[in-house]
Amino acid sequence: MNPTACLLVIGNEVLSGRTQDLNIKFLATRLGEIGIPVREVRIIRDVPDIIIGAVNEMRARFDNVFTTGGIGPTHDDITSECVSAAFGVPWEIHPEAWARMSAQYAKNGSEFNAARQRMATMPRGAKLIDNAVSVAPGFTIGNVHVMAGVPRIMQSMFESLAPSLVGGPPILARAVHTVGVPEGAIAEGLTEIQSRYPALDLGSYPYYRGTGNGVAIVAKGTEAEVAEAAIAEVAKLMLQLGGTPIAGEPPAA
């Protein structure tokens, strides 16, 4: 069994449609590669009770919780204090975070003011997640990993955290696609193949291109040979239905 993950995206800007989230795809892909499949994502508002409730529900249900967003210096950045409240521990200056940030602001000639000091305030017992982009660190407490919302900062934090995560066998994908075979024609045969490969997750994804409509079938699992055997059967099915199966996913539109 692979350890599991869920993502908690904290921020009104995603819920309002202002911001296109790019973190979910990145984290889902990277976590799959290290064998910690993402089982659920929640996008929630910057409201204390909502954040605290979601953190406590999800850290009980999943092996890992990754949060993005809400750790900057402004009034709407309340993730850190809410995670403290969820764990029932004091929210206090983290000496190493403080040292890194005060050194950085001194170097820049900027003031390490009260708003910025909040970014060095963390749940007692937090372990820092390095931030190679803008210094202010994320942190881990228990099985909750608290990261920035800005994609390039989040990605930097994730890569510094990744070696310490306990993963399982990587989730591999094998795929085949064809034009000219609608989903509704391949569905019955696909159900039959899926039933013989219970360890795989077989997904069917129609696509639309100027060159024609097609379908891509993706097999996900932890054993390459099993995924390849299933995809070979799908390719045969596509041929029988008059398609021209091509290995892999279709090229981007």
Added chain:
Amino acid sequence: MNPTACLLVIGNEVLSGRTQDLNIKFLATRLGEIGIPVREVRIIRDVPDIIIGAVNEMRARFDNVFTTGGIGPTHDDITSECVSAAFGVPWEIHPEAWARMSAQYAKNGSEFNAARQRMATMPRGAKLIDNAVSVAPGFTIGNVHVMAGVPRIMQSMFESLAPSLVGGPPILARAVHTVGVPEGAIAEGLTEIQSRYPALDLGSYPYYRGTGNGVAIVAKGTEAEVAEAAIAEVAKLMLQLGGTPIAGEPPAA
């Protein structure tokens, strides 16, 4: 008070990182325009108990639930039968959906086979949502609106549904941005402005461009004059901090 919405994105392909979700931003934007702000989003797996549980929890908590994904013809398309189970009603042929689809397949010379017939099977009492792209309809039951996952089909369904939704005052946004003023410098003054405009949601979003780092402040609310007054105060604050405030959001990177 505006009526509320939540989104339920159903599909392993988003959780695995295969697919970049584009529906959340579209729906959040359009629902904000018609005064039904999105309060929460969940992305969940194609597993019956998980779908049924989420539908029942969210339809009790929000005025509207919009689902995307899982209404195609293949084995992993189980949204419709799960919504039936959530409502405790029979899952049965919908005569109008059946008529539309059988006419379409007859016209195409395709077989209206068992897999496709599943797309005409719906919870008893479902009201159809038109699909101008590929015929197979979505549906509404109670306060749950069930739509396709493919963005252009979902958008077509949403626009046919929108006139029947009961909205509130539109959620408006006003914004101002500047380079040269870091978030940590503007945070204190911004907190003070937010405290005097409790009806607004003031968001602070750093951005990074080749031309310099900046910050955008966005005020969201239902009264244009109030949002404009708050943004005028933010612009003044930016000036005091040495910035050059420019109305609106920064141009895309």
